[in-house]
Amino acid sequence: MVDVFLNQILNVRKLALNNEKTFQLNDSNCDWLKFLLSEIEQLPGSSQDPPQDTHKDSYLNIDIKIVKKDNSELLEHIFLEGSIDCFYKTSCIRCLNDMNDSFTIDFKACFIPKILEKNEIYADQLTIYANSEEMELYFYEEQIIDLKEFFHEQISLNINQFPLHSEECKGMCQVCGENLNEKICVHQQENCCTL
Numbered sequence: 150m151v152d153v154f155l156n157q158i159l160n161v162r163k164l165a166l167n168n169e170k171t172f173q174l175n176d177s178n179c180d181w182l183k184f185l186l187s188e189i190e191q192l193p194g195s196s197q198d199p200p201q202d203t204h205k206d207s208y209l210n211i212d213i214k215i216v217k218k219d220n221s222e223l224l225e226h227i228f229l230e231g232s233i234d235c236f237y238k239t240s241c242i243r244c245l246n247d248m249n250d251s252f253t254i255d256f257k258a259c260f261i262p263k264i265l266e267k268n269e270i271y272a273d274q275l276t277i278y279a280n281s282e283e284m285e286l287y288f289y290e291e292q293i294i295d296l297k298e299f300f301h302e303q304i305s306l307n308i309n310q311f312p313l314h315s316e317e318c319k320g321m322c323q324v325c326g327e328n329l330n331e332k333i334c335v336h337q338q339e340n341c342c343t344l
């Protein structure tokens with residue numbers, strides 16, 4: 150079951166051509182996923198630090214299918230396809246109360262050699278039509294794909310930046326910081342002069 154612990158750096162040279170591999174990664178069998186989850190929960194830490202403790206109910210699962218192909222047009226290229234499923238702890242942007250949020254992201258990407266970036270067909274393109282479908286386009290160099298960076302980007306582009314514990318959240322008073330879901334402070338009353 151060594152495959153379960155897919156390294157954050159994927160070495161393109163080590164992939165056998167046309168040999169599709171599937172992996173099921175999660176934050177308890179994979180340290181770099183645990184790190185990504187701690188980033189999602191915005192716990193302190195930089196990429197040099199060991200993974201931080203995440204909330205006990207939180208999880209990050211990634212199902213991924215990887216296959217390397219080779220042809221005269223795209224040279225050695227790698228398809229990554231799958232989904233990211235996450236449940237995590239965050240706080241409401243209006244009242245700052247703890248809350249849970251979740252997301253599911255389906256991804257489909259094609260990594261082609263960096264040398265093709267000079268080709269005007271691929272330069273400045275975000276997607277590519279390959280394997281009979283449209284998918285995201287990435288370039289790799291020195292035979293390396295940084296999976297952690299790829300997933301970090303997928304997550305930051307898709308995560309809810311404005312979590313609300315409820316659509317009706319009344320937020321906090323700008324003057325005294327009172328949580329207005331619990332109590333209406335003097336500043337929020339109609340005849341208050343400070344607003």
Ligand SMILES: [Zn+2]
Pocket residue numbers: 241242243244245246313314315318319320
């Ligand atoms: Zn709230």
Ligand SMILES: [Zn+2]
Pocket residue numbers: 322323324325326327334335336337
């Ligand atoms: Zn107030």
